[in-house]
Amino acid sequence: MSAVFQPLPDARAGCALCTQPGGISLWQDAAWRVIRAEDADHPAFYRVISRHHVAEFSDLLAPERQRCMALVCRIERVLLETLRPTKINLAAFGNMVPHLHWHVIARFDWDSHFPQPVWGARQREVEGGAAARLGLPLATLDACVVEALSARD
Amino acid sequence: MSAVFQPLPDARAGCALCTQPGGISLWQDAAWRVIRAEDADHPAFYRVISRHHVAEFSDLLAPERQRCMALVCRIERVLLETLRPTKINLAAFGNMVPHLHWHVIARFDWDSHFPQPVWGARQREVEGGAAARLGLPLATLDACVVEALSARD
Numbered sequence: 003m004s005a006v007f008q009p010l011p012d013a014r015a016g017c018a019l020c021t022q023p024g025g026i027s028l029w030q031d032a033a034w035r036v037i038r039a040e041d042a043d044h045p046a047f048y049r050v051i052s053r054h055h056v057a058e059f060s061d062l063l064a065p066e067r068q069r070c071m072a073l074v075c076r077i078e079r080v081l082l083e084t085l086r087p088t089k090i091n092l093a094a095f096g097n098m099v100p101h102l103h104w105h106v107i108a109r110f111d112w113d114s115h116f117p118q119p120v121w122g123a124r125q126r127e128v129e130g131g132a133a134a135r136l137g138l139p140l141a142t143l144d145a146c147v148v149e150a151l152s153a154r155d
Numbered sequence: 156m157s158a159v160f161q162p163l164p165d166a167r168a169g170c171a172l173c174t175q176p177g178g179i180s181l182w183q184d185a186a187w188r189v190i191r192a193e194d195a196d197h198p199a200f201y202r203v204i205s206r207h208h209v210a211e212f213s214d215l216l217a218p219e220r221q222r223c224m225a226l227v228c229r230i231e232r233v234l235l236e237t238l239r240p241t242k243i244n245l246a247a248f249g250n251m252v253p254h255l256h257w258h259v260i261a262r263f264d265w266d267s268h269f270p271q272p273v274w275g276a277r278q279r280e281v282e283g284g285a286a287a288r289l290g291l292p293l294a295t296l297d298a299c300v301v302e303a304l305s306a307r308d
Contacts, residue, residue, distance in 0.1 A: 058235065058243050060228040067228070068221055075213040075220070082211065089253055090211055093246035097262060097270035100242055109250060117250035119274040 005030040014055045019101040025049060028144055029151045033066065034073055036151060038144060039105075044120050045133040045140055046085055046108035048077050048147060057100045074104050076150040081108040084146055085136060091119065110135070158183040167208045172254040178202060181297055182304045186219065187226055189304060191297060192258075197273050198286040198293055199238055199261035201230050201300060210253045227257050229303040234261040237299055238289060244272065263288070 007023035014020045025037030039047040050073045078090050087108035094104050109116055113132060114124050133140060160176035167173045178190030192200040203226050231243050240261035247257050262269055266285060267277050286293060
């Protein structure tokens, strides 16, 4: 189930996403890898990361962009169907680490930052922790994500 | 050059993006429209908005998603080539208005929030205002965006 992170031969020495997993490694193919971020406030938080160092989404060729967003959408569908979140949030910033990665986050009207982005101001404390309110264990959610990513087109 | 905003017959009465332009209307086709957000801190801030009410990116069919991201990329390329920003930020949240819209934002290492997302904590004041530092007038930038969106495939 797990995908062991291995830097590629063209890894950039100073780049955190070239040299480190950046979360719990779940899946990879030749071009993309998927991790779950370890965020106690937003436990259903995945990232689709380019395995090669590229900064901007439009630096990719159209078929690579389509593949990338297809992976993002597979994760999004799993989150929608298993968790029934209030909203999905998608984002590619890279201000801190300019190595293309997409955030895919299930948001809930009860979560610590809703309706602000997870990078915005905290709105409330969630008693008992967010993971306990998801309705299923993270290991089960991870397994559903990996299954969806591994499915043939 | 401008595109006059007109609610569609299937507009949802309570939805801000079904009923209002949400910024300066620049371009539209049958399925998508593009506005420039009026954000003094981040003047090179555009949005690609679904003309029909849909909440999640994965609610679209694959060809619709590809069209949407092609429009996002056309704007991104204009911003990269005309402004040479530090980074482009892309995001689709919809926590406040669950009607699909993509933020496309040119970010600069000198801007008010960098390296935080524009929804994060302010990092500094920009003397003289951000628009004055862009290097070209917003009307010129808008014209380049509209030309790129209007180009044939």
